[in-house]
Amino acid sequence: DGGITQSPKYLFRKEGQNVTLSCEQNLNHDAMYWYRQDPGQGLRLIYYSQIVNDFQKGDIAEGYSVSREKKESFPLTVTSAQKNPTAFYLCASSTPGANYGYTFGSGTRLTVV
Amino acid sequence: AQSVSQHNHHVILSEAASLELGCNYSYGGTVNLFWYVQYPGQHLQLLLKYFSGDPLVKGIKGFEAEFIKSKFSFNLRKPSVQWSDTAEYFCAVNGKGGGNKLTFGTGTQLKVEL
Numbered sequence: 117d118g119g120i121t122q123s124p125k126y127l128f129r130k131e132g133q134n135v136t137l138s139c140e141q142n143l144n145h146d147a148m149y150w151y152r153q154d155p156g157q158g159l160r161l162i163y164y165s166q167i168v169n170d171f172q173k174g175d176i177a178e179g180y181s182v183s184r185e186k187k188e189s190f191p192l193t194v195t196s197a198q199k200n201p202t203a204f205y206l207c208a209s210s211t212p213g214a215n216y217g218y219t220f221g222s223g224t225r226l227t228v229v
Numbered sequence: 230a231q232s233v234s235q236h237n238h239h240v241i242l243s244e245a246a247s248l249e250l251g252c253n254y255s256y257g258g259t260v261n262l263f264w265y266v267q268y269p270g271q272h273l274q275l276l277l278k279y280f281s282g283d284p285l286v287k288g289i290k291g292f293e294a295e296f297i298k299s300k301f302s303f304n305l306r307k308p309s310v311q312w313s314d315t316a317e318y319f320c321a322v323n324g325k326g327g328g329n330k331l332t333f334g335t336g337t338q339l340k341v342e343l
Binding site for chain 2: 147149151156157158159160161164166174206208210217218220221222223
């Protein structure tokens with residue numbers, strides 16, 4: 117079945133450590149996105165990538181980094197510079213053009229202690 | 230910049246009641262509009278979308294939404310809710326010319342009581 121796989125589902129890290137969240141898709145979608153979901157704040161865009169080897173900052177990119185070396189993969193690194201990293205992180209993908217919605221992964225809940 | 234407002238943060242209804250969730254957007258040009266739903270423990274799913282044409286769009290599970298351009302609104306409706314509709318609902322906008330970036334509202338938690 118085609119879809120988006122995010123791993124792990126739950127992640128715990130100590131404060132000050134960098135952590136990388138995985139996102140893989142087998143939908144042959146060109147575009148991929150990372151959102152952060154916090155209670156009462158909806159989904160906020162962190163980074164997005166329209167094609168391989170290219171990505172742009174979203175609304176809340178500070179303290180995060182990404183790479184897009186393969187079409188299928190768009191890992192997100194939460195660095196120690198992110199002041200409030202504990203959150204639910206969602207990865208999504210879509211086909212080119214503005215007329216399509218997103219397919220979402222099941223998310224990774226990151227807790228920094 | 231595009232933005233979305235969802236004014237109802239928490240809604241509690243009894244089964245068979247009618248539902249209307251408000252969504253207003255801000256964008257100066259042509260938009261695509263979406264409603265997504267997140268059932269407890271599940272990932273976000275597309276409920277319905279508006280691109281052009283008939284402003285009344287129908288989605289899955291009996292939901293519909295009406296695009297009113299003059300009011301910058303895209304309210305979600307269902308004539309008779311069921312307990313299984315308990316979920317969080319997100320409105321999203323994609324302004325044409327801005328790539329395929331979706332901007333989401335803050336969400337509405339709907340609880341349907343038996």
